[in-house]
Amino acid sequence: MDLFTYDPGYTSTGSCKSAITYIDGDEGVLLHRGYPIEEIAEHGDFLEAAFLILKGELPNDAQRTKFVTDISRHSMLNEQISFFFRGFRRDSHPMAVMCGVVGAMAAFYHDSININDPHQRMVASYRLIAKMPTVVSWTYKYAMGQPFVYPRNDLDYASNFLHMMFATPCEPYKVNPTLARAMDRILILHADHEQNASTSTVRLAGSSGANPFACIAAGIASLWGPAHGGANEAVLAMLHEIGSKERIPEFLKRAKDKNDSFRLMGFGHRVYKNYDPRAKIMQRTCHEVLDELGIKDEPLLELAMELERIALSDEYFIERKLFPNVDFYSGIIFRAMGIPTQMFTSLFALARTVGWIAQWNEMLTDPEQKIGRPRQLYVGSPPRHYLPLHQRG
Numbered sequence: 370m371d372l373f374t375y376d377p378g379y380t381s382t383g384s385c386k387s388a389i390t391y392i393d394g395d396e397g398v399l400l401h402r403g404y405p406i407e408e409i410a411e412h413g414d415f416l417e418a419a420f421l422i423l424k425g426e427l428p429n430d431a432q433r434t435k436f437v438t439d440i441s442r443h444s445m446l447n448e449q450i451s452f453f454f455r456g457f458r459r460d461s462h463p464m465a466v467m468c469g470v471v472g473a474m475a476a477f478y479h480d481s482i483n484i485n486d487p488h489q490r491m492v493a494s495y496r497l498i499a500k501m502p503t504v505v506s507w508t509y510k511y512a513m514g515q516p517f518v519y520p521r522n523d524l525d526y527a528s529n530f531l532h533m534m535f536a537t538p539c540e541p542y543k544v545n546p547t548l549a550r551a552m553d554r555i556l557i558l559h560a561d562h563e564q565n566a567s568t569s570t571v572r573l574a575g576s577s578g579a580n581p582f583a584c585i586a587a588g589i590a591s592l593w594g595p596a597h598g599g600a601n602e603a604v605l606a607m608l609h610e611i612g613s614k615e616r617i618p619e620f621l622k623r624a625k626d627k628n629d630s631f632r633l634m635g636f637g638h639r640v641y642k643n644y645d646p647r648a649k650i651m652q653r654t655c656h657e658v659l660d661e662l663g664i665k666d667e668p669l670l671e672l673a674m675e676l677e678r679i680a681l682s683d684e685y686f687i688e689r690k691l692f693p694n695v696d697f698y699s700g701i702i703f704r705a706m707g708i709p710t711q712m713f714t715s716l717f718a719l720a721r722t723v724g725w726i727a728q729w730n731e732m733l734t735d736p737e738q739k740i741g742r743p744r745q746l747y748v749g750s751p752p753r754h755y756l757p758l759h760q761r762g
């Protein structure tokens with residue numbers, strides 16, 4: 370028999386070498402290419418973070434200008450894709466539409482199939498980063514029954530996304546710089562997070578040499594689940610369900626009960642056993658956005674903060690080192706910006722596309738890269754003989 374380690378959930382398996390992201394879960398540290406997430410979020414913008422994650426260094430002035438121009442050149446979708454959208458039901462979940470549309474992009478950009486050509490890999494990467502805001506905003510427009518809004522390359526990445534979400538042919542969207550900056554920061558916070566489920570899915574799909582658009586569609590599918598990117602949507606549903614501060618103890622009791630499947634959404638992380646550094650920035654951003662919009666006494670924010678306070682003084686959560694993660698506050702910000710709950714995970718996918726595509730590129734240039742092929746512990750029937758139909762019980 371072959372010898373291998375049985376490791377369900379890969380809790381102790383290093384699947385690759387990577388120079389992109391470093392996490393120290395005990396200390397609550399997150400670095401991209403060596404730079405702390407706090408500094409990137411404070412001083413950079415999303416496209417600068419994308420350049421860093423993709424290429425390994427911060428861009429100089431000329432590189433930055435060229436990168437922004439190169440990305441914006443690809444922001445339109447092939448017009449045929451607009452017909453593809455029209456094949457979906459209007460009440461489809463945005464993540465379902467995204468899986469389909471992004472996978473279908475493989476049928477439009479045939480040159481991307483040449484994954485051994487570094488230039489073609491970079492073109493596919495730029496296309497994905499550039500087109501994702503258009504895909505996400507068009508899922509929204511389609512659900513709303515509004516006409517698609519085309520990208521505006523004179524706007525920065527986050528402002529252009531907000532424009533495509535909220536402009537209509539009768540009314541241009543006046544971009545609020547504070548909201549655009551907040552959106553940009555949220556995208557930075559979600560851009561990469563080393564070998565999580567969706568990134569590992571992209572690497573595994575890509576390890577067979579598959580088309581990059583198909584690999585990213587696989588990542589989107591994996592991200593959708595409530596234990597991963599779907600948690601931001603689930604947090605808001607949970608806060609609505611709890612409803613009032615008085616009911617927090619009842620839900621904490623349920624979260625601790627092993628016979629109840631209820632979990633505190635937005636709490637806990639496979640790697641962080643300390644406060645998720647992204648959650649701290651997210652909480653600050655949440656206050657900034659609500660202040661800017663003049664939203665005082667937002668009941669969901671107050672409920673979330675009280676839930677955090679009570680949970681973090683509870684033995685169960687202290688012992689298990691369960692802290693709020695990046696998803697705990699993001700939903701409240703999105704909601705305040707007017708983004709519907711069903712869209713939350715799509716925004717995560719938009720941002721994480723940078724990490725997925727950087728990890729995909731890194732994998733393909735790794736000389737030690739092999740097709741991903743985990744083993745299993747077989748627990749089925751011992752060998753037996755095939756019975757003709759009339760002899761089966």
Ligand code: CMC
Binds near residue numbers: 565600624
């Ligand atoms: N509420 C209540 N108990 C929890 C929670 C929670 N949110 N998370 C973990 N636990 C308990 C779990 O029951 C277990 O208890 P025990 O040791 O008594 O059996 C212990 O803590 C360890 O949990 P685990 O399930 O072994 O931990 P994991 O590393 O497999 O799971 C997780 C990590 C994020 C899936 C999990 O904490 C969870 O389901 N959290 C809620 C969903 C969520 O917020 N997900 C977003 C993650 S961050 C964004 C992203 O990466 O996509």
